[in-house]
Amino acid sequence: MPENWSGSRLDLHIDFDAARGRRNGLESALRTAIRQGRLPAGTLLPSTRGLAKELGLSRGTVSAAYDQLVEEGHLTTRPGSGTHVAGIPQHVTAPAPPEPAPTTPRHDLRPGLPDVSAFPTRAWLASTRRVLTRARPEVFGAGDPQGRTELRHALADYLGRTRGVITTPDRIVITSGYYQGLGLLSGVLAAGGIGTAAVEDPGHKSFRDVVQRAGFTTVALPVDAHGARVEELTQGTGAVFLTPSHQYPTGVPLHPGRRQALCVWARSTGGLIVEDDYDGEYRYDRLPVGALQGIAPDHVVYCGTASKTLGPALRLAWMVLPPHLVPPLVRAKQEADLYTETLSQLVLADLITTHAYDRHIRAARLRYRRRRELLVSRLAATPGLTAHGVPAGLHALVTLPSDGPTEHQLLTRCADHGVALRGLTDLHHDPANRPQGLLIGFAAPSEHGYPAALDALFTSLAPDGPGSAGGSGRRSARGTMSPKSLPDRGC
Numbered sequence: 001m002p003e004n005w006s007g008s009r010l011d012l013h014i015d016f017d018a019a020r021g022r023r024n025g026l027e028s029a030l031r032t033a034i035r036q037g038r039l040p041a042g043t044l045l046p047s048t049r050g051l052a053k054e055l056g057l058s059r060g061t062v063s064a065a066y067d068q069l070v071e072e073g074h075l076t077t078r079p080g081s082g083t084h085v086a087g088i089p090q091h092v093t094a095p096a097p098p099e100p101a102p103t104t105p106r107h108d109l110r111p112g113l114p115d116v117s118a119f120p121t122r123a124w125l126a127s128t129r130r131v132l133t134r135a136r137p138e139v140f141g142a143g144d145p146q147g148r149t150e151l152r153h154a155l156a157d158y159l160g161r162t163r164g165v166i167t168t169p170d171r172i173v174i175t176s177g178y179y180q181g182l183g184l185l186s187g188v189l190a191a192g193g194i195g196t197a198a199v200e201d202p203g204h205k206s207f208r209d210v211v212q213r214a215g216f217t218t219v220a221l222p223v224d225a226h227g228a229r230v231e232e233l234t235q236g237t238g239a240v241f242l243t244p245s246h247q248y249p250t251g252v253p254l255h256p257g258r259r260q261a262l263c264v265w266a267r268s269t270g271g272l273i274v275e276d277d278y279d280g281e282y283r284y285d286r287l288p289v290g291a292l293q294g295i296a297p298d299h300v301v302y303c304g305t306a307s308k309t310l311g312p313a314l315r316l317a318w319m320v321l322p323p324h325l326v327p328p329l330v331r332a333k334q335e336a337d338l339y340t341e342t343l344s345q346l347v348l349a350d351l352i353t354t355h356a357y358d359r360h361i362r363a364a365r366l367r368y369r370r371r372r373e374l375l376v377s378r379l380a381a382t383p384g385l386t387a388h389g390v391p392a393g394l395h396a397l398v399t400l401p402s403d404g405p406t407e408h409q410l411l412t413r414c415a416d417h418g419v420a421l422r423g424l425t426d427l428h429h430d431p432a433n434r435p436q437g438l439l440i441g442f443a444a445p446s447e448h449g450y451p452a453a454l455d456a457l458f459t460s461l462a463p464d465g466p467g468s469a470g471g472s473g474r475r476s477a478r479g480t481m482s483p484k485s486l487p488d489r490g491c
Contacts, residue, residue, distance in 0.1 A: 106418030111395030147174025186214030194238030251389015
């Protein structure tokens with residue numbers, strides 16, 4: 001009832017039960033709202049005239065109710081200042097405080113996160129203005145489960161030009177993030193009779209969980225210095241999920257010979273390759289490795305996302321599918337959430353077609369390369385720590401010496417200094433007695449915050465740093481990753 005507040009212009013909702021008597025019902029409703037915290041201390045109540053008009057009561061009834069609650073200590077009133085909710089009386093139990101929200105780390109060095117402070121706001125606003133200026137009314141209606149045709153056309157051109165993907169717009173489906181796309185695809189494949197899938201070991205645990213929830217039996221596909229060991233795929237495996245351009249988390253690309261062998265396996269067995277190109281735009285020593293999909297487009301599902309280039313909040317990802325998978329995937333998308341939000345799709349399409357997206361990625365690539373080089377140089381100056389993987393992506397894998405603190409001890413030490421990292425152990429199918437290491441993201445902090453994040457990190461990792469376990473933190477070499485298993489490549 002915003003029209004009747006004494007200058008506050010706020011709505012008031014009370015459960016008024018006239019069956020209890022008008023005055024008693026109003027008193028009870030106000031008393032309950034105050035005790036439950038819906039009318040907190042200091043809230044200005046409507047004038048007696050305004051509330052009476054809104055509830056269809058006499059002004060005398062409202063005045064009497066207010067007077068009673070003032071006597072009880074629930075309300076206070078002063079001439080010229082209106083009637084306010086008083087502090088909660090001592091005999092009333094206040095509501096329990098809410099659970100504290102998880103604290104945000106001072107320095108976020110978790111892998112896979114971009115620098116969202118560098119979001120191309122000006123370019124996004126310019127594209128938004130262009131989109132809204134020429135938007136037809138139907139743009140604001142129900143969307144297409146497959147995704148806006150403008151974005152699919154833009155992506156077909158962009159992915160062919162930058163990633164070597166062979167596709168047409170009708171083979172692209174837009175999803176609300178890679179996580180949703182993976183879930184939809186896994187469900188479609190499981191419903192189509194595929195029961196066993198190979199996933200990289202180590203690999204992304206939450207994505208492995210998505211595949212398993214769809215009903216798949218997952219088998220571990222070991223990763224070495226040349227990427228996934230595809231020669232271990234068997235006839236009984238119907239699909240393989242992998243990150244061939246920049247393996248997560250080891251950072252190695254799939255060897256060219258293994259790429260060819262993988263495609264031979266798919267053609268000979270009818271198996272499906274699911275390619276997660278999560279950070280394929282970021283290669284710092286040479287041009288990015290082309291997508292595997294370009295070798296066998298009818299046997300590969302190519303998955304990309306804007307989460308690493310623009311930001312995860314956009315919830316925009318895409319899948320390039322073999323033709324026979326498009327109809328069931330579109331049906332699954334429609335059943336899941338009808339369609340992905342339309343305006344962001346149109347804005348991204350405009351960013352791509354005007355090449356603002358390319359310019360943003362080039363600037364980010366330069367910025368992240370400088371950050372990675374600084375991280376690697378400081379790792380080189382810290383005894384016992386070795387970075388692995390090609391110069392690419394948004395994180396570095398660091399292995400630990402056999403005679404130093406354990407992964408758990410270092411993660412705890414970093415957390416004490418406000419630094420968030422990720423450990424390697426839990427990314428294995430079977431974490432017991434597996435290699436230990438740290439995944440250090442170098443993209444998430446802002447430009448001005450990155451030096452302080454590195455200082456806090458290396459204070460925590462220093463051999464004689466606070467909380468160093470010394471001799472008590474030693475472990476056997478069985479739990480370490482040797483240079484032979486993951487050689488340093490270009491770090």
